[in-house]
Amino acid sequence: MEDVLTENPPPSRFFQEDLNNFASLSPEQPLPSPFILFSNPKPQLPLKPSLLIIALSSPSLYISHGLPSKSLIGTLILPELPFSGNTVEPSLQDRSCNIYSLSDNGSVLLVSVQLPVSPERSNLVSRLLVGGQDIVPERVVILDSVQSRNFRGRLSPDEALAAKLETSAEKKAAAASRLNLDYFPSGSVVDGLGAALLSRCQLKNIRGTLVVTWPEFDPSVVRFVGALLKSIVPSLDIKSVDKDVEKYSSRAGLKKDAWVDSDLYT
DSSP: OOOTTTSOOOOOSSOHHHHHTTSOOOOOOOOOOOEEEESSSSOOSSBOOSEEEEEOSHHHHHHHHHOSSOEEEEEEEOTTSOOTTOOSSOOTTSOOEEEEESSTTSOEEEEEEOSOOOHHHHHHHHHHHSSSSSBOOSEEEEEEEOOGGGOSSOOOTTSOEEEEEEOHHHHTSOGGGSOOOOBOOTTOOOOHHHHHHHHHHHHTTOEEEEEEEESSSOHHHHHHHHHHHHHHOTTOOOHHHHHHHHHHHHTTTOOTTGGGGOSSOO
């Protein structure tokens, strides 16, 4: 009687290339780390601005793009994102992350994040922008949007919402220097790069405020963000951006000088 345990197995019904499909894939090479490329070849690092504004939401990016009084000082590079399709001059359609100075002495910096940052890369990007070797700000204001899937309750497209989250250091600051907004409702969640940046501020004991707005793009939200930025940096020329919004806002019957009359910000 033949020994079925030691007998040579019959030929496989699969071709060798088919068997390879079941083999475990070789581990992928890790992505290169993001980095900041400064306009000045030899900058004095770290930069230590008194205020760092980070624009993530569509309204804040729109306003940031139209500000005339800003100078480009650097760009954050994500190696996995190609540069193809980007224009020579900064554009709202570019996938970029530019860093601007809003003051002559570099005390106020603005980061315009127009590229998609995956959750896996959010922590690395937040380390570059806040409290790392390149930028160590005294205070950070992050402008983001509310995601309806993360909000506990119903979000109406006809009703604007603005709320904030703060770090411990920000809560201890003088009330006059803090943003006068309601807190984000309990039970709702903020994720993505905005949450990573606020967590980074908390970890580094930096004054940090995350402002979230709804809807994603709406004239009332644009007016609010404009009024908010003007209250934080009084020297900003917001009226120049207002001229470009006239065609958009006229369809909704908004006042021409409604930037400083936002009902959301008082």
